[in-house]
Amino acid sequence: MSLLSVKNLSASLGGKPVLKDLSFTVAPGEFVGLIGPNGAGKSTLLRTVLGFTPHRGAVSIDGRDAASMGAREQARHVAYLPQERDIAWPVPVEMIVSLGRHAHRPAFAAAGRADKEIVEAAMRRMEVDAFRNRPATELSGGEKARVLIARALAQDAPLLLADEPAAGLDPSHQIVLMKTFSTLAGEGHGIVASMHDLSLAARWCSRLILLDKGVILADGPPRDVLTAERLRAVYSVETFLGEAGGKPIVLPLDLTR
Numbered sequence: 001m002s003l004l005s006v007k008n009l010s011a012s013l014g015g016k017p018v019l020k021d022l023s024f025t026v027a028p029g030e031f032v033g034l035i036g037p038n039g040a041g042k043s044t045l046l047r048t049v050l051g052f053t054p055h056r057g058a059v060s061i062d063g064r065d066a067a068s069m070g071a072r073e074q075a076r077h078v079a080y081l082p083q084e085r086d087i088a089w090p091v092p093v094e095m096i097v098s099l100g101r102h103a104h105r106p107a108f109a110a111a112g113r114a115d116k117e118i119v120e121a122a123m124r125r126m127e128v129d130a131f132r133n134r135p136a137t138e139l140s141g142g143e144k145a146r147v148l149i150a151r152a153l154a155q156d157a158p159l160l161l162a163d164e165p166a167a168g169l170d171p172s173h174q175i176v177l178m179k180t181f182s183t184l185a186g187e188g189h190g191i192v193a194s195m196h197d198l199s200l201a202a203r204w205c206s207r208l209i210l211l212d213k214g215v216i217l218a219d220g221p222p223r224d225v226l227t228a229e230r231l232r233a234v235y236s237v238e239t240f241l242g243e244a245g246g247k248p249i250v251l252p253l254d255l256t257r
């Protein structure tokens with residue numbers, strides 16, 4: 001059974017069609033990179049899957065109709081990392097990460113031992129445990145991003161939708177992130193992450209979906225999706241396509257326009 005199934009999904013914003021008849025599924029074990037130019041519809045796709053945007057078509061999450069799920073039930077089945085990285089409350093990092101466990105226990109119930117272990121593991125994975133007691137508002141942009149990723153990991157949902165999770169991370173934490181997502185996929189989770197760094201996506205994702213103007217232009221293994229011709233057409237860039245350690249490298253060189 002797929003963790004995410006999207007059938008003939010269309011959505012409009014401000015009277016303009018933004019997603020046009022999209023269909024795809026995500027199976028356990030897949031780490032899908034959602035790529036495409038600014039304004040292609042990547043964030044809207046993730047938000048629409050979660051029911052935040054009016055749409056036509058069918059979405060099922062973990063085999064259930066997404067539209068019929070309540071908020072708590074949805075949070076147990078799908079974790080979402082939004083593009084915005086603002087943390088408004090000056091509360092300790094550990095408390096922010098713990099919020100990921102809320103949907104797993106009755107309202108107002110205290111965190112149990114299992115909850116604490118999952119929070120601890122999520123903090124260690126994103127290397128934020130060293131500053132667990134610091135107010136989250138006082139962290140750097142990349143540190144805040146890692147705290148919010150840790151919160152999404154603490155949700156421990158079968159499906160993870162992440163909107164530009166690598167944005168603002170330094171190279172080592174980009175790799176920490178991608179390795180973590182690969183490991184989670186290996187454990188049977190399904191992951192969809194929007195990304196602009198094509199090399200990072202090509203090296204770590206098991207599959208790429210290329211979105212342009214609300215349409216899926218290509219969907220498959222990174223090597224098949226990332227052709228020089230397609231990158232020229234979609235991004236208007238000439239690209240160096242190479243390989244290192246058996247994995248693709250994609251380096252935009254110059255504009256074609």
Ligand SMILES: Nc1ncnc2c1ncn2[C@@H]1O[C@H](COP(=O)(O)OP(=O)(O)OP(=O)(O)O)[C@@H](O)[C@H]1O
Binds near residue numbers: 038039040041042
């Ligand atoms: N609230 C809104 N009202 C009207 N149009 C919107 C709204 N939100 C987004 N759009 C438009 O929808 C289109 C898709 O936006 P979306 O944020 O999904 O793109 P994206 O692929 O995530 O882009 P980026 O890579 O820049 O984050 C864009 O043309 C954008 O201007």
